[in-house]
Ligand SMILES: *[C@@H]1O[C@H](CO)[C@@H](O)[C@H](O)[C@H]1NC(C)=O
Ligand SMILES: *[C@@H]1O[C@H](CO)[C@@H](O)[C@H](O)[C@H]1NC(C)=O
């Protein structure tokens with residue numbers, strides 16, 4: 595992308611999965627996902643489902659999980675700041691072609707909030723990709739450049755293969771990682787992992803406005819002071835300018 599730089603990790607970890615599909619991985623306007631349903635991605639690596647975190651009986655979230663590997667933590671969550679408080683919950687595509695999460699009294703508690711949809715003549719679908727990316731796209735156009743909205747643009751606390759961190763220097767749109775409060779309350783804490791664009795860009799961790807850790811600047815080839823990030827058998831970081 596022009597005028598932007600991003601850090602991305604490419605994961606070569608092989609994921610072996612067995613067959614077990616619950617709902618199709620696409621959602622069109624007439625379809626709903628209800629509190630007790632699960633969407634599984636095409637290659638069955640990830641699933642989208644409602645859940646309550648470990649010890650919390652009250653808060654419920656709609657999140658993306660590894661389908662078979664681990665049920666310990668969700669890798670992405672829609673309603674991080676607005677948990678459901680009962681067993682209701684409906685995800686649907688609304689009339690403006692946004693994904694919305696409704697609570698038991700039909701209030702929108704989360705929305706994909708995209709204003710990008712302009713082609714009224716083309717139908718839009720939501721799809722959970724096998725990369726863990728939840729996307730809104732034209733049914734006839736599968737080019738990532740043309741996604742209307744994608745969860746990869748809104749990273750939370752997990753960084754998965756194919757995701758990017760960093761900022762667009764023109765728009766200042768920044769993709770940061772933010773920790774969540776605790777295992778039961780997934781709203782953000784004040785820890786942020788982000789790419790500081792000043793000088794040589796570097797991966798840093800802030801607590802509020804205080805820098806608490808850094809990976810030392812990208813020197814054109816690698817993070818100069820973080821050899822553990824550079825040659826690894828499982829992942830490989832890429833830096834895009
Ligand atoms: C799923 O939830 C819906 C609405 O709450 C209910 O009508 C349906 O019976 C439930 N299905 C199962 C398998 O529990
Ligand atoms: C995770 O999986 C284990 C083993 O299948 C199961 O006992 C446990 O209840 C699951 N935990 C959650 C939160 O689903």
Ligand SMILES: *[C@@H]1O[C@H](CO)[C@@H](O)[C@H](O)[C@H]1NC(C)=O
Pocket residue numbers: 679680697698699700701703
């Ligand atoms: C749904 O959300 C609205 C707005 O936050 C709230 O007033 C209402 O009580 C919620 N309904 C349920 C069933 O939680």
Ligand SMILES: *[C@@H]1O[C@H](CO)[C@@H](O)[C@H](O)[C@H]1NC(C)=O
Pocket residue numbers: 767768769770786788800
């Ligand atoms: C990411 O963090 C930087 C530094 O704290 C901040 O300037 C930027 O606004 C953050 N971006 C988002 C999307 O929160």
Ligand SMILES: *[C@@H]1O[C@H](CO)[C@@H](O)[C@H](O)[C@H]1NC(C)=O
Pocket residue numbers: 648649776777778
């Ligand atoms: C959850 O409950 C278990 C057992 O009561 C406890 O050991 C653990 O610390 C609790 N975890 C959290 C995050 O509260």
